[in-house]
Amino acid sequence: MNNISDLTLNEAKKFLKKIGDKEGAREIKQIIKEDPEKAEMLVSETMDRQFNQVWKIKEHAYGFLDVENEKDGKIPIVNALTMDADKSLKGERINIRIGNIYVERYPGFFGGEHEILFEFKAKHAPEGSAEDETIQYTQKYTLRNKGGGGKSGLSIMKGLRVPNNGIDFYLNTIYLSNENEEKFLRFLENGIFTSGLELIPGANPVLKQVTGYASGITQYLIDEKKSKIIQEIGLGFDFAGNTEVASLKNGTYVAAQAPRQMLSWSDWYYDMDSSLIQPYDDSLDRLPYNHITFVVSKHEEEND
Known part of the structure; x- marks a missing residue:
């Protein structure tokens, strides 16, 4: 695709x-x-003066909300590729969920709605197995330009067990280009595909079927050759300290579709009142790039 x-x-x-x-x-x-x-x-x-569409940018910049240094409701944002990882998360279970989604501009009719498939992949270390496995999951979102959608804070994966080398977390946002594809994927509105993938042993009897559906959906779209990827996000989430991969720790990450040399995170902060990413110099209302936030948290077992 x-x-x-x-x-x-x-x-x-x-x-x-x-x-x-x-x-x-x-x-x-x-x-x-x-x-x-x-x-x-x-x-x-293409040069921006010829074709200035933010969705044409292939690169992403990755930030992390530095909540420990919050002041007056402003949370600084640091580069997620250069911070230290929390190595205590190795072998532990975590949850990953979508925070906020903001679309500055996606291709399609400007004032219309976009049907977008979110395809997630991550490595998972099943208990009792020496081999890591790749988990795949999909969710469908309806988004609008200069805004987002009605869904935020949705779980993606619950109880993901972190491999020693990290989870290699990826997300593709895929533009569904025709009504046939949208109709075919309406089953994704079922609760199984909106409540997050449960990875605790015995908690999800249809785990293999759900991950199989995700793989099949992607293959279908590849075969159709009609849908296009808009954002390719590769956060990585590892422990190596590699400056090309986001380090894993509990907290909120930002993936912005922007050239890294054009976006210095030290110029921006997360405003707790508005839930927007804003510049310190007040020159703009919000970050003017397509961006998605992800929240990583330690998984807590529910007591009966």
């Missing part, structure tokens, strides 16, 4: 026109008209 930023301008023009993004298709048509050789240029290679 292609990332939309990997399409050529000619391919992107056709795709955008098909999904009702007349503005984007018109801008690309003008670029090709002025220089026909650019028809085979990748969307991600």
Whole structure:
């Protein structure tokens, strides 16, 4: 399945026109008209002055809310790739859930709703097994530009047991491009797919079926060759101290679809009153990039 930023301008023009993004298709048509050789240029290679759409950015910047240094309702944000991991989480069970989702701009009709599939992958260390296994899970969200959706704080994985080398956490957001795909995936509105994947032994008798559905959905979309990935997020969540991978610890992470050299987290904070990421200089109302927050917390067993 292609990332939309990997399409050529000619391919992107056709795709955008098909999904009702007349503005984007018109801008690309003008670029090709002025220089026909650019028809085979990748969307991600276009200059912002020619095609300034935030969804064309393939890179992500990763931040972490530094709640220990909160002051006057403002929580500083630090670089999640350079902070220290909490090594006590090795072998422990954690929960991962979506915090807030903000869409500055996704492809499609600007004022309309976008049906987006969230595809999650992570490594899990089952008890009694020497081998880690990859867990796959999907959820469907309805999102709008300059906002998000009605869902926030949804569980993704509950009771994930952390392997010694980290969990290799990934998320793809996938644009569902036609009604047939949306109808096919309506079963994702079932509670099994909205309440999070339960990974405690014996707690989820349909675990294999759910993860199998997720794998099958992805394969279906690949075979159809119609849907496109908008955001490819790879947080990693490990313990190695690698500056290309987010370190794992309890707290809230931010994944922003933005060039890392353009986003210095020290210029931004999380406002506890508005639940928005805002600049210290008050120049903007909120972070002007597509971004998603993830909350990692220690799993607590429920008492009967």
